[in-house]
């Protein structure tokens with residue numbers, strides 16, 4: 178098991194690593210309660226973000242820089258945890274404010290979006306579909322190249338079900354990945370995301386979970402490798418960076434979200 182000396186995690190060092198272009202930037206997104214915070218804690222090998230079985234544990238976007246645990250080398254990772262970013266029925270002020278915080282935190286680029294699902298509930302719910310549509314409208318279709326799909330709750334005692342579950346996800350015609358392609362109009366040749374099945378629990382004791390966490394690391398590295406070793410960025414994120422004041426940034430992002438949201442809802446209406 179990899180251990181890190183506490184000097185690697187001093188506040189000064191972590192602040193330096195936050196601005197290091199070699200630091201990976203990884204954001205966990207997905208429906209409420211799928212295991213986003215638990216997954217980021219597993220990647221860091223420590224309990225950073227609050228987790229819980231009650232609904233909506235994470236209420237606000239949070240970012241933390243840590244050494245990436247369970248992988249060789251001393252790479253750092255900026256972990257961005259998210260609450261429910263996108264309600265399928267409304268765009269209330271709190272939701273928009275959180276999205277503004279979220280997109281501000283991505284302004285320096287993103288190595289990968291971890292799209293998190295619970296293996297016991299394999300479906301592309303309305304919430305996640307809306308969120309992905311909004312991301313595509315704001316970030317452009319290139320963002321799909323940086324999506325890594327992670328299934329949590331693949332615990333050791335449930336391995337007997339794993340083969341069947343993997344088939345439900347990976348089947349080329351009927352599987353979950355094929356469904357994402359269909360719903361979001363993604364060509365089979367171009368949308369080939371890494372798919373990871375993992376448990377976020379007891380990772381210090383489980384060599385299986387540690388292997389899956391290494392696979393997540395490799396999947397994140399692959400996203401950057403396919404992009405000439407660079408994080409994802411786009412014209413819209415670059416534009417945010419050029420805006421001098423925080424307040425103006427917030428107004429710009431809010432307006433973009435509202436515009437994207439209304440073009441999405443009008444296109445949904447026109448297809449009905």
Ligand SMILES: Nc1nc2c(ncn2[C@@H]2O[C@H](COP(=O)(O)OP(=O)(O)OP(=O)(O)O)[C@@H](O)[C@H]2O)c(=O)[nH]1
Pocket residue numbers: 208209210211212213214215216227228229230231232233234235236259260261329330331332375376377378
């Ligand atoms: N058994 C098991 N439980 C898990 C796993 N991952 C997450 N959980 C549990 O699922 C519940 C929700 O996990 P969280 O990490 O809080 O989920 P979240 O997506 O961050 O939830 P919100 O912040 O509310 O959106 C917690 O009780 C976790 O302990 C897993 O791999 N196996």
Ligand SMILES: [Mg+2]
Pocket residue numbers: 213214215227228234235258259260
């Ligand atoms: Mg959470």
